[in-house]
Amino acid sequence: MSAPCDVVIVGASLAGLRAAEALREGGYAGRLTLVGDEPHAPYDRPPLSKQVLSGWVRPQETFLPRLHPIAGAWRLGVAASGLDTAAQRVDLADGTALDYDRLIIATGTRARPWPVEAEAGLGGMHLLRTLDHAAALTAALEAKPSRVLVVGAGFTGSEVASACRDRGIEVTVVEQGSTPLAAVLGPVVGGHAAILQRRAGVDLRCGVSVTSLFGDVQGRVRGARLSDGNVVEADVVVACLGAVRNTEWLAGSGVQAGPAGVPCDAACRALSADGAPTDDIFVCGDVSHFHHPLAGERRIALEHWGNAINQARVAAANLLRPGSATNATALPAFWSMQFGANFKSVGLPSHGEQVMIVQGALETGRFVAAYGRGGRIVGAIAVNQAQWLPFYEQQILAGAAFPPDWRVVDQPQGATPQPAGFPGATPGAAYAGA
Amino acid sequence: MSETLASDRPQTPMQAIMDPASRADPYPLYEQLREKPVWHEPDGSYVISRYEDVARLIRDPRLSVEPQNSPRGGQGLSFLNMDPPAHDRLRRMTMRHFGPPNDPGRVEAMTPALEAMVTSLIDAVRGQDRIDVVANVSYPFPVTVIADLLGVPREDEPRFHAWAEGIVQSQDRDPREPGRRTESAEKAFQELAGYMFDLISQRKGAPRDDMLSRLVNDDGPDGVMEPGEMISVSVLLLLAGHETTVNLISNGMLTMLRQPHLLQLLKDNPAIAPGFVEEMLRYEPPVHFTFRGALCDLDVGGETIPKGSALQLILASGSRDPRRFERADTFIADRPNNQHLGFGSGIHACFGAPLARLEGQIALKEMARRLVNPRLLQDPPPYRFNPTLRGPRALPVAIDGVLP
Numbered sequence: 001m002s003a004p005c006d007v008v009i010v011g012a013s014l015a016g017l018r019a020a021e022a023l024r025e026g027g028y029a030g031r032l033t034l035v036g037d038e039p040h041a042p043y044d045r046p047p048l049s050k051q052v053l054s055g056w057v058r059p060q061e062t063f064l065p066r067l068h069p070i071a072g073a074w075r076l077g078v079a080a081s082g083l084d085t086a087a088q089r090v091d092l093a094d095g096t097a098l099d100y101d102r103l104i105i106a107t108g109t110r111a112r113p114w115p116v117e118a119e120a121g122l123g124g125m126h127l128l129r130t131l132d133h134a135a136a137l138t139a140a141l142e143a144k145p146s147r148v149l150v151v152g153a154g155f156t157g158s159e160v161a162s163a164c165r166d167r168g169i170e171v172t173v174v175e176q177g178s179t180p181l182a183a184v185l186g187p188v189v190g191g192h193a194a195i196l197q198r199r200a201g202v203d204l205r206c207g208v209s210v211t212s213l214f215g216d217v218q219g220r221v222r223g224a225r226l227s228d229g230n231v232v233e234a235d236v237v238v239a240c241l242g243a244v245r246n247t248e249w250l251a252g253s254g255v256q257a258g259p260a261g262v263p264c265d266a267a268c269r270a271l272s273a274d275g276a277p278t279d280d281i282f283v284c285g286d287v288s289h290f291h292h293p294l295a296g297e298r299r300i301a302l303e304h305w306g307n308a309i310n311q312a313r314v315a316a317a318n319l320l321r322p323g324s325a326t327n328a329t330a331l332p333a334f335w336s337m338q339f340g341a342n343f344k345s346v347g348l349p350s351h352g353e354q355v356m357i358v359q360g361a362l363e364t365g366r367f368v369a370a371y372g373r374g375g376r377i378v379g380a381i382a383v384n385q386a387q388w389l390p391f392y393e394q395q396i397l398a399g400a401a402f403p404p405d406w407r408v409v410d411q412p413q414g415a416t417p418q419p420a421g422f423p424g425a426t427p428g429a430a431y432a433g434a
Numbered sequence: 435m436s437e438t439l440a441s442d443r444p445q446t447p448m449q450a451i452m453d454p455a456s457r458a459d460p461y462p463l464y465e466q467l468r469e470k471p472v473w474h475e476p477d478g479s480y481v482i483s484r485y486e487d488v489a490r491l492i493r494d495p496r497l498s499v500e501p502q503n504s505p506r507g508g509q510g511l512s513f514l515n516m517d518p519p520a521h522d523r524l525r526r527m528t529m530r531h532f533g534p535p536n537d538p539g540r541v542e543a544m545t546p547a548l549e550a551m552v553t554s555l556i557d558a559v560r561g562q563d564r565i566d567v568v569a570n571v572s573y574p575f576p577v578t579v580i581a582d583l584l585g586v587p588r589e590d591e592p593r594f595h596a597w598a599e600g601i602v603q604s605q606d607r608d609p610r611e612p613g614r615r616t617e618s619a620e621k622a623f624q625e626l627a628g629y630m631f632d633l634i635s636q637r638k639g640a641p642r643d644d645m646l647s648r649l650v651n652d653d654g655p656d657g658v659m660e661p662g663e664m665i666s667v668s669v670l671l672l673l674a675g676h677e678t679t680v681n682l683i684s685n686g687m688l689t690m691l692r693q694p695h696l697l698q699l700l701k702d703n704p705a706i707a708p709g710f711v712e713e714m715l716r717y718e719p720p721v722h723f724t725f726r727g728a729l730c731d732l733d734v735g736g737e738t739i740p741k742g743s744a745l746q747l748i749l750a751s752g753s754r755d756p757r758r759f760e761r762a763d764t765f766i767a768d769r770p771n772n773q774h775l776g777f778g779s780g781i782h783a784c785f786g787a788p789l790a791r792l793e794g795q796i797a798l799k800e801m802a803r804r805l806v807n808p809r810l811l812q813d814p815p816p817y818r819f820n821p822t823l824r825g826p827r828a829l830p831v832a833i834d835g836v837l838p
């Protein structure tokens with residue numbers, strides 16, 4: 001194959017931007033075009049549910065720092081609508097098209113919409129994925145609503161509830177699972193998250209779902225009916241139902257793509273219909289679906305900031321120099337801030353069959369929980385104990401035994417492994433996990 | 435150590451390092467240490483000297499600082515020698531009165547007072563053509579700072595200085611029980627503790643604007659400290675503020691006098707002081723080793739260190755490891771990515787680092803600016819005994835005057 005001289009990147013957010021920078025940093029001097037359906041320059045999403053909602057950072061202060069000049073053409077505000085791999089052409093929604101000799105797919109995910117269309121259109125209904133969402137929700141919170149209803153207590157929902165309490169706003173959280181964060185960390189650590197929420201004054205309802213929303217004559221949301229028969233009145237509703245992968249534009253294109261994402265190999269190469277890796281199409285970030293040694297045979301998706309950056313680098317390196325980089329050695333890592341607590345994880349907690357508190361104690365709010373599968377440690381979450389995570393990272397990489405045979409400081413007396421309690425593969429209740 | 439007299443033939447680099455004759459320049463011995471990742475010493479301890487290993491192990495929860503787990507270390511100095519959760523609680527309760535998030539800006543706000551102290555110490559040598567940097571500046575400056583901060587009367591300095599020296603510079607540990615202080619050190623410790631007890635009792639209910647008053651009268655989220663805890667915390671702070679920054683300033687001046695282009699550089703560009711002091715903490719650090727005990731078997735560099743072993747982590751060697759630092763034996767005033775081990779790392783990372791940095795910057799900047807044509811009179815200068823808290827006992831310097 002000839003050397004790349006016409007690279008198109010679809011998706012102009014974290015993964016797309018960092019891939020473009022890595023290409024230039026790697027010496028690529030040819031044409032470079034970034035296509036993004038959002039009108040904004042690339043911005044950072046993690047602050048949207050944290051500092052932005054709490055009022056510490058304005059939405060327009062989240063633009064991503066530029067690490068390297070890109071000298072590329074930006075096609076912002078226009079979506080890619082189709083891909084012809086044989087012709088090496090991306091079709092755009094405005095009727096134009098872009099030819100490429102290498103393509104990077106970085107279209108990420110979008111917020112899962114409220115499933116009932118009529119209810120989704122009520123005034124006061126919010127989602128949280130984009131800068132525009134965050135600006136709208138922040139404005140709604142500044143208007144001092146009498147109560148906010150958050151549906152779904154994954155990381156995003158929990159952070160939204162935390163921001164509401166920071167602002168002194170009453171908030172009800174409705175979560176189908178037995179605890180907040182149950183889908184990503186399991187009910188043991190989730191139980192601690194529930195305590196944090198209640199202590200902060202959240203009206204938390206677990207094991208319950210929203211059956212319908214109701215509005216007033218002006219078409220503004222007024223509240224929700226719950227599966228337990230209760231009614232919650234609220235003038236702002238935030239649906240935090242997880243993510244949907246942006247793959248529709250790839251339908252019929254010849255690269256594999258579907259609701260689980262765009263499958264790729266450890267070199268971040270997309271797969272063609274017969275399962276063989278392509279040599280001109282790469283995938284990175286939240287939209288990718290890949291094998292990780294920790295997860296065994298299953299493919300996983302990681303909605304993690306750090307993974308987007310890492311895969312962007314791997315994709316760019318292999319685009320320029322095939323076979324020069326792999327994503328298989330990087331350990332997933334993730335963080336969240338809520339109710340004054342710092343959550344930080346390494347590895348894949350949600351793949352654990354068992355969980356065990358290995359340092360500290362749940363009751364003190366400072367602890368590390370390790371997750372094991374098949375006799376090996378596969379993940380760890382530290383709550384207000386991030387300083388120990390490098391150790392757990394080493395242990396996961398080394399394939400250390402679970403339950404652990406080490407002795408560490410602040411080890412709880414008589415701790416034993418418990419069932420991790422993951423409900424199975426629940427599709428995205430939050431932005432972390434598989 | 436008592437068993438390593440200068441006349442003994444040292445068998446290992448570590449034994450040679452303990453020898454007072456090596457005090458002036460232990461760095462070639464550190465280089466020898468780094469040839470192997472792990473040295474198993476005749477006394478049973480394990481010596482770790484490469485950057486990567488030291489930086490990893492100092493943050494490894496399988497290592498303890500509690501005296502009963504750490505057969506070589508453990509002076510029993512409050513939270514410095516405690517594991518979590520006891521360590522974290524006491525450190526949080528102390529830190530509340532010393533920095534963010536509860537008390538941000540406290541250290542920075544001390545800048546004018548620190549500058550005034552250095553100014554008057556240097557003013558005091560006007561008219562002399564010979565000074566001792568240690569006696570004139572390096573020692574009195576940080577001691578006054580920590581005394582003022584805690585609320586210990588300056589005029590009691592000779593008393594607590596004698597006690598501090600007795601504890602820190604005691605020549606050997608009790609040979610019957612390694613890890614225990616000798617009887618003379620124990621006596622000094624008891625006297626210092628008694629002195630602190632009296633001060634703390636005075637502050638109870640009659641607070642002044644000092645840290646002892648805040649410690650004794652505060653009821654924060656972790657509750658109130660026990661009197662015994664308060665005494666040992668204040669002894670720790672007094673010693674830590676006493677026996678470390680003095681060496682940063684002396685070692686810094688010594689380095690500049692040996693490499694006059696550095697003196698000129700700092701004189702011409704006082705704004706580079708922060709990076710300059712950072713590099714000093716890497717190049718000539720005040721704290722050379724730290725000790726830990728293994729709570730279980732550990733693999734280091736292909737070797738198993740058995741449970742219960744003492745580990746000596748050679749911070750000063752890690753900071754000179756060429757695997758981590760380019761031109762490691764060269765002082766580079768603006769060295770990028772300078773993650774030295776001078777303040778340790780992990781949960782026991784130096785509590786006083788922001789203050790120590792500020793003290794070092796102010797003292798070195800002002801000496802470089804005001805002392806006219808300073809020349810080293812004795813090279814190497816005489817060193818104090820302690821190989822861990824290593825620094826000159828005196829630093830005689832000739833000067834041609836003092837600028838205003």
Ligand SMILES: Cc1cc2nc3c(=O)[nH]c(=O)nc-3n(C[C@H](O)[C@H](O)[C@H](O)COP(=O)(O)OP(=O)(O)OC[C@H]3O[C@@H](n4cnc5c(N)ncnc54)[C@H](O)[C@@H]3O)c2cc1C
Binds near residue numbers: 037081308336
């Ligand atoms: C509120 C929030 C908080 C978060 N907090 C954390 C956190 O604390 N820690 C953490 O590790 N991660 C966090 N994340 C996850 C992190 O932000 C994502 O992992 C990261 O944004 C992934 O980057 P990406 O570029 O792959 O995808 P995205 O950021 O989703 O970007 C994809 C881009 O492609 C665009 N696009 C989609 N389809 C098309 C098309 N057909 N044509 C053109 N453009 C298209 C999209 O509009 C979007 O701009 C958070 C995410 C959110 C939403």
Ligand code: HEM
Binds near residue numbers: 776784785787791
């Ligand atoms: C240049 C001066 C200083 C240096 C190089 C220095 C270095 C260090 C080092 C290396 C440690 C870690 C010890 C270990 O891990 O075993 C430490 C801990 C500590 N230092 Fe400093 N220090 C300095 C000044 C100070 C000052 C001025 C104070 C007090 C205000 C102070 C207070 C402490 C305390 C309390 C600890 C124990 C922290 C803990 O265990 O959590 N230090 N210091």
